[in-house]
Amino acid sequence: MELDLTLSEDERHACRRAAIILRALAAGLKEAGTGREADTCASYAATLDAIVTSGECCSVSADGKVDVEQAAFVLEGIRDGLDNADLDEGADFVGRDVERLNDIVFRYNSAAGKAVG
Amino acid sequence: MCGPPHKNPGQEATAALARRVLKDHPGAIIVALGDNAYNRGKVDEYRDHYTPTWGQSDLLGRTYSCPGNHDYRTAAATPYFEYFGEQRAGTPQRSYYSLPLPAAGWHFVSLNSEVEQDAHSPQLQWLRQDLAARRFKPILAIWHRPRWGSGAHRDSKKARWFWNELYAARAELILNGHAHHYERFAPQRPDQIPDPHGPRMFIVGTGGRRLTGRTKDTANSEYARFDKFGILKLTLRSDSYRWEFLSTDDRTIDTGEQPINPRGA
Numbered sequence: 001m002e003l004d005l006t007l008s009e010d011e012r013h014a015c016r017r018a019a020i021i022l023r024a025l026a027a028g029l030k031e032a033g034t035g036r037e038a039d040t041c042a043s044y045a046a047t048l049d050a051i052v053t054s055g056e057c058c059s060v061s062a063d064g065k066v067d068v069e070q071a072a073f074v075l076e077g078i079r080d081g082l083d084n085a086d087l088d089e090g091a092d093f094v095g096r097d098v099e100r101l102n103d104i105v106f107r108y109n110s111a112a113g114k115a116v117g
Numbered sequence: 118m119c120g121p122p123h124k125n126p127g128q129e130a131t132a133a134l135a136r137r138v139l140k141d142h143p144g145a146i147i148v149a150l151g152d153n154a155y156n157r158g159k160v161d162e163y164r165d166h167y168t169p170t171w172g173q174s175d176l177l178g179r180t181y182s183c184p185g186n187h188d189y190r191t192a193a194a195t196p197y198f199e200y201f202g203e204q205r206a207g208t209p210q211r212s213y214y215s216l217p218l219p220a221a222g223w224h225f226v227s228l229n230s231e232v233e234q235d236a237h238s239p240q241l242q243w244l245r246q247d248l249a250a251r252r253f254k255p256i257l258a259i260w261h262r263p264r265w266g267s268g269a270h271r272d273s274k275k276a277r278w279f280w281n282e283l284y285a286a287r288a289e290l291i292l293n294g295h296a297h298h299y300e301r302f303a304p305q306r307p308d309q310i311p312d313p314h315g316p317r318m319f320i321v322g323t324g325g326r327r328l329t330g331r332t333k334d335t336a337n338s339e340y341a342r343f344d345k346f347g348i349l350k351l352t353l354r355s356d357s358y359r360w361e362f363l364s365t366d367d368r369t370i371d372t373g374e375q376p377i378n379p380r381g382a
């Protein structure tokens with residue numbers, strides 16, 4: 001289901017930063033020899049890039065929404081890792097982006113519910 | 118919690134355990150905490166994995182659910198809502214609901230953590246009205262993503278909106294899933310300050326999906342297990358509630374009792 005969502009500036013910045021982290025992670029995973037996970041993380045980054053470049057009003061597919069949610073889960077792990085290492089500022093920073101990505105996911109789900117009604 | 122057996126090794130045993138418990142409690146209901154059919158909550162996944170275990174008529178006919186994030190990997194979680202039906206799950210348009218538990222004198226609220234839930238959302242406005250209309254009843258609330266936890270997915274800040282309303286209403290119990298372990302918290306405020314009259318939260322993600330380990334010690338966590346499939350048995354009375362976490366080998370792993378919160382007349 002393709003839905004048009006209006007994204008805030010905060011949400012687009014969160015997507016941009018998340019894509020940067022995911023691309024770096026993908027590169028690291030590839031170098032470490034886990035190719036499949038690297039490609040998957042890169043595909044999440046590509047979805048986020050597409051959202052950023054489409055501007056304030058953005059068309060999101062069901063698969064694209066799942067990519068955003070998966071990206072948020074990967075970032076949750078990074079947030080938690082930073083937190084465990086007492087790198088609090090970084091954890092808070094990534095944590096805020098997780099929230100913004102989840103905002104997009106929850107808004108998509110709400111809109112999908114209305115659309116099937 | 119139900120899916121391909123190699124990734125969901127506990128589903129048959131927990132359904133069998135529920136059946137054994139229900140023999141002595143014919144009036145009891147079952148509460149499912151979302152992500153009931155992996156990996157995308159599709160029609161065939163409910164049919165092939167949920168129906169043979171937790172979806173048998175003796176269990177399904179008394180099950181009330183909330184949706185999980187995996188259920189929303191189909192368009193608007195439509196297969197999930199159609200599987201459980203409007204009375205036990207709501208609808209894609211109105212995916213939250215409440216009902217009285219007359220035998221216990223409690224009020225049951227099922228919320229949706231997978232859609233908008235902030236202050237101005239229709240869901241939160243509905244919750245406020247629903248709780249205000251039942252302010253003299255003890256309250257049990259469920260949704261999928263926990264606010265806190267010591268395992269995977271340990272911090273979902275969005276749930277603070279639900280917590281604020283439930284704390285203000287002096288709710289007794291909150292049940293969440295999402296993370297695949299069991300955890301019990303002390304009663305607390307939405308800002309994690311201990312409060313004997315705050316809601317007591319449980320994570321019960323032990324219905325079948327592979328379990329995950331501890332990642333952190335969380336404030337107010339009183340007990341957690343990361344290695345046991347099982348179910349949480351709650352006995353709700355007009356003046357108190359009792360909890361028992363039962364593992365699939367018929368052991369009582371965690372148990373306790375607490376009076377309900379005082380309420381003004």
